[in-house]
Amino acid sequence: MKFEEIKEIVKRSMSEKRFNHSCGVARRAVELAKIYGLDEEKARLVGIAHDIAKEIPKDEALKYAKDNGIVFDEIEEKEPGLWHSKIGADIAIKKFGFSKEMAQAIIFHTTGNVNMTAFDKIIYIADKTEENRTNEELIEAREISNKDLDEGVLCVSKRAIKYSLGKNSLIHPDTINLINQIIEKKNNQLK
Numbered sequence: 001m002k003f004e005e006i007k008e009i010v011k012r013s014m015s016e017k018r019f020n021h022s023c024g025v026a027r028r029a030v031e032l033a034k035i036y037g038l039d040e041e042k043a044r045l046v047g048i049a050h051d052i053a054k055e056i057p058k059d060e061a062l063k064y065a066k067d068n069g070i071v072f073d074e075i076e077e078k079e080p081g082l083w084h085s086k087i088g089a090d091i092a093i094k095k096f097g098f099s100k101e102m103a104q105a106i107i108f109h110t111t112g113n114v115n116m117t118a119f120d121k122i123i124y125i126a127d128k129t130e131e132n133r134t135n136e137e138l139i140e141a142r143e144i145s146n147k148d149l150d151e152g153v154l155c156v157s158k159r160a161i162k163y164s165l166g167k168n169s170l171i172h173p174d175t176i177n178l179i180n181q182i183i184e185k186k187n188n189q190l191k
């Protein structure tokens, strides 16, 4: 499916605020793709589509997951805020015709993952540093992520954990493992 078609479906599937966020993520993802030499069109498509499942009501989301063989892990089961990653990726493949590579970026966009590719990382960062997010720390994260991809991931992951703790949400181990991986890599480079 073409960008404009997906954008229309996205617009009809969510609030105006989230749609604006999605457009912001698409623009930011393209910006990052340019910096890091990745496919700009794929970044734009994944950016606009990444939250396609975010506003599906809980019961419908559970039904979709069940009907489509989507399995949630222990933490995901308890945190409905995480469901839209796997469901969104499934919709993106089946409805929008995304490749597995593109869909993986949607799967990883909320929690991050140690197996992230550079493409997954730009989507993860774009979600958290797009123009509608104006928090000071995030402005800093934007600058950092324009210079170093892993530093950018580290910065937004730390912020995401703080945010989740503030809301008394469960922390997904994938985010902790990702932070540990980057810190270990950084420490080894210093040796």
Ligand SMILES: [Fe+2]
Residues within 6 Å of the ligand: 050, 051, 054, 084, 109, 110
């Ligand atoms: Fe999301």
Ligand SMILES: [Fe+2]
Residues within 6 Å of the ligand: 021, 025, 050, 051, 127
């Ligand atoms: Fe998002």
